Amino acid sequence: MPLDAAADTLMRIEGLSKTFRTARGEVHAVRDVSFDIPRGSVVGLVGESGSGKTTLGRCLLRLIEPTGGTIDFDGVDVTSLGHKALKDLRKRVQIIFQDPVSSLNPRMKVRDIVGEALKAHGIGRSRRERREITVGLLEEVGLAAEHIERYPHEFSGGQRQRIGIARALAVEPDFIVADECVSALDVSVQAQILNLLDDLRKKRSFTMLFIAHDLSVVEYICDRVVVLYLGRVMEAGVAADLYADPCHPYSRALLSAAPVADPDHGREREVLRGDIPSPMAPPSGCVFRTRCRYAEPRCAESVPAPQIAGAHHQQSVACHRLGEI
Amino acid sequence: MAASVSAAMQVSLWQVLIQRRSVLIGLIILAIIALAAIFAPLIAPYEPNAMSIRDRLTPPGGQFLLGSDEFGRDVFSRAIYAGRVSLSVGLGTAVLASLFGVLLGLLGGFFRRLDGPISRLIDAMMAFPDILLAIALVAALGGSLFNVILALSIVYAPRIARVVRASTLVIRELPYVEAAKALGVSTPNILVHHILRNIVSQLIVQATFIFAYAMLAEAGLSFLGVGVDPSTPTWGTMINAGRAFVGTADWLILVPGAAIVLCVLSLQIAGDGLRDALDPRLAKEV
Numbered sequence: 216m217p218l219d220a221a222a223d224t225l226m227r228i229e230g231l232s233k234t235f236r237t238a239r240g241e242v243h244a245v246r247d248v249s250f251d252i253p254r255g256s257v258v259g260l261v262g263e264s265g266s267g268k269t270t271l272g273r274c275l276l277r278l279i280e281p282t283g284g285t286i287d288f289d290g291v292d293v294t295s296l297g298h299k300a301l302k303d304l305r306k307r308v309q310i311i312f313q314d315p316v317s318s319l320n321p322r323m324k325v326r327d328i329v330g331e332a333l334k335a336h337g338i339g340r341s342r343r344e345r346r347e348i349t350v351g352l353l354e355e356v357g358l359a360a361e362h363i364e365r366y367p368h369e370f371s372g373g374q375r376q377r378i379g380i381a382r383a384l385a386v387e388p389d390f391i392v393a394d395e396c397v398s399a400l401d402v403s404v405q406a407q408i409l410n411l412l413d414d415l416r417k418k419r420s421f422t423m424l425f426i427a428h429d430l431s432v433v434e435y436i437c438d439r440v441v442v443l444y445l446g447r448v449m450e451a452g453v454a455a456d457l458y459a460d461p462c463h464p465y466s467r468a469l470l471s472a473a474p475v476a477d478p479d480h481g482r483e484r485e486v487l488r489g490d491i492p493s494p495m496a497p498p499s500g501c502v503f504r505t506r507c508r509y510a511e512p513r514c515a516e517s518v519p520a521p522q523i524a525g526a527h528h529q530q531s532v533a534c535h536r537l538g539e540i
Numbered sequence: 541m542a543a544s545v546s547a548a549m550q551v552s553l554w555q556v557l558i559q560r561r562s563v564l565i566g567l568i569i570l571a572i573i574a575l576a577a578i579f580a581p582l583i584a585p586y587e588p589n590a591m592s593i594r595d596r597l598t599p600p601g602g603q604f605l606l607g608s609d610e611f612g613r614d615v616f617s618r619a620i621y622a623g624r625v626s627l628s629v630g631l632g633t634a635v636l637a638s639l640f641g642v643l644l645g646l647l648g649g650f651f652r653r654l655d656g657p658i659s660r661l662i663d664a665m666m667a668f669p670d671i672l673l674a675i676a677l678v679a680a681l682g683g684s685l686f687n688v689i690l691a692l693s694i695v696y697a698p699r700i701a702r703v704v705r706a707s708t709l710v711i712r713e714l715p716y717v718e719a720a721k722a723l724g725v726s727t728p729n730i731l732v733h734h735i736l737r738n739i740v741s742q743l744i745v746q747a748t749f750i751f752a753y754a755m756l757a758e759a760g761l762s763f764l765g766v767g768v769d770p771s772t773p774t775w776g777t778m779i780n781a782g783r784a785f786v787g788t789a790d791w792l793i794l795v796p797g798a799a800i801v802l803c804v805l806s807l808q809i810a811g812d813g814l815r816d817a818l819d820p821r822l823a824k825e826v
Contacts, residue, residue, distance in 0.1 A: 273718075301724075305723060306724065310722045312718070317714050318716050319716055320716040323733070335725045385723075386724075
C-alpha cells in the first residue's frame with residue numbers, strides 16, 4: 216500500500232489486538248489495528264470514548280500487554296521484549312497523561328517526580344547534576360527553577376501538565392504517546408500546551424502519537440490521522456486530505472460534528488445517532504454499521520478490508536460501500 | 541482529587557490536631573502517662589515490689605498516695621511501673637503489626653497472583669476472636685514481654701493488611717503509578733515511593749487504634765494469667781489481684797482500671813482526630 220511506503224517508519228503496528236477478560240465476558244478493546252508512524256511525524260489517533268484509543272496507546276508502551284499482533288519499533292518487536300530490553304525501550308518511548316492531577320504523585324516534590332526518571336536510567340552522576348538537569352527541563356517547559364521544591368498541589372492544571380511533559384522528556388525519548396494531554400485543560404491553556412509541544416518537537420525532533428477526541432486540536436498539530444471506532448481503524452491518512460475529503464461515513468460524521476470558526480460556513484451535518492455499542496458485543500461485519508446511514512445487509516456479513524481512497528490516494532478506508540456513497 | 545487535598549492537609553495537620561480541644565486533651569493525657577512511665581524510677585515514691593506487711597490494704601490518702609495492696613505495696617508506684625509494660629506492648633504491637641500488615645497488604649494489593657492467598661489468610665485470621673487467638677499464641681510462644689507483643693502483632697496485623705491492601709488496589713491503578721512504570725522505575729521503588737508513601741496517613745490512624753487495642757488486650761491477657769512474667773506489675777495483673785478485695789479495697793481495681801480507661805480513651809480520641817484531620821471531607825468541619 217502506498218500509505219505504508221513512508222520512507223522512514225519509526226513504529227509499525229500490525230494486527231494489534233487487546234482483549235480484556237472480565238467476569239461478564241470478553242471486551243474487545245482493540246481489534247486488528249495496523250498503521251505506521253513515520254519518524255518525526257505527529258500521528259493523531261481520534262475516536263469517541265470507548266473506541267480503544269487509550270488502550271492502544273498503553274499497548275505501545277507495554278503498560279498493557281497486547282493479546283495479538285506486533286509493534287515494530289525501530290526494528291525491535293515491542294511485544295516480545297524481555298525485562299531488560301523493556302527498560303531500554305522505556306528510555307526511548309514515553310507517555311504524557313490526560314489527567315494532570317492524578318498523573319503526579321501528590322507526596323512527591325517536582326524535583327523527585329522528574330528526578331525519578333533520571334535516576335531510573337542512570338542519567339546524571341550526582342544528585343547535584345540531576346538537579347541541574349531537572350532545572351533545565353523545567354525551564355524548557357516554561358516553569359522556573361524555584362518550582363523544583365514544590366508539591367504538585369501548588370500548581371495549576373496547565374503547570375502540572377508541564378511537569379508531566381518535563382518528566383516524559385527527562386529520558387530524551389524518540390517517541391511520545393500524548394494521551395488526551397490537553398482535554399482536561401481550559402481552552403486557553405490547551406493552546407499554550409499545544410504550542411509548547413510543537414516547539415519542543417521542533418527542537419528535540421521526537422515522533423508523537425497524539426490521542427484526542429477533539430478534531431480541531433488534531434488538525435492543528437497532526438501530520439497524519441487514524442480514526443478509530445470500537446477498536447477498529449475506520450480510516451487513516453494524511454491529515455490535510457482526510458480533513459478535506461473524509462471518505463468513511465464515520466469520519467464524515469465526526470468531522471461534521473466539529474465546529475468551524477466561520478459563521479457563513481454552511482455544511483450538511485451528519486448526526487450520529489445513539490451510543491457506541493458495547494465492546495463486549497460488537498456488531499458483526501463492519502462495527503460501525505449499526506449507526507451508519509448507508510448500511511446495507513452485506514455490511515453485517517464481513518469486516519471491510521482497508522482500501523486506498525481519496526483525491527491524492529493518501530487515505531486508507533475500511534468501508535464496503537466506498538465509492539458508492 | 542482527594543489525594544492531592546490530603547497532601548495539602550498534611551502541612552497543617554499539626555494545627556488541625558491542636559485546634560480540636562478533645563484531641564489536644566487526649567494528647568496531653570497520653571504524654572503525661574508516657575512521661576510517668578519513662579521516668580518511673582524518679583517519680584515512684586516506693587519500689588514497685590517493696591512489701592510492708594504492716595501497711596497492707598491502706599486506703600488512699602495517707603502514707604500511700606493511692607493506697608497499698610494486700611502485701612503493703614504502693615499502688616501508685618506499681619501503676620506507674622505497670623504503665624511501662626502497657627505502653628511497650630501498645631507501641632511495640634502498633635509498630636510490629638504495621639510492619640507485618642504493610643508487607644501483606646502491599647504484596648496482596650499490588651500483585652494479583654498473591655492477592656488470593658493473602659486475602660484468604662487475612663480472612664482466616666480475622667475469623668478468630670482477637671483475645672482467643674492471642675491466648676493461644678502466647679500459650680504456644682511462652683509469656684515474655686516480647687512474645688506478648690509478637691502474639692498481639694500477629695492478631696492485629698490483618699487489620700492493617702486489609703486497609704493497606706484496599707488502598708493499594710486503588711493507588712495501583714492511578715496514572716502516576718503508570719507513569720512510574722513507563723519511566724522504568726523498579727517495582728520495589730514503585731511500592732515504596734508511590735504506593736506506601738500515599739498510605740502512610742491512613743496507616744498512622746490505624747496504628748493508633750491498634751496501640752489502644754493492644755494495651756487493652758495485654759491487660760486482658762495479664763488478667764487471665766497468660767500475659768508477661770507475673771512478677772512484673774501490669775494493669776491487668778493488678779486488677780486480677782485486686783479482684784479478691786472488691787468490697788473492702790476498691791482502689792486496688794479502680795487505680796489500674798482508670799489508667800487503662802484513660803490511656804485507651806485518649807488514644808482513641810487522638811486517633812479519631814487524626815483520621816478526621818487527614819480526611820479532607822471531615823476536615824472542613826473543624
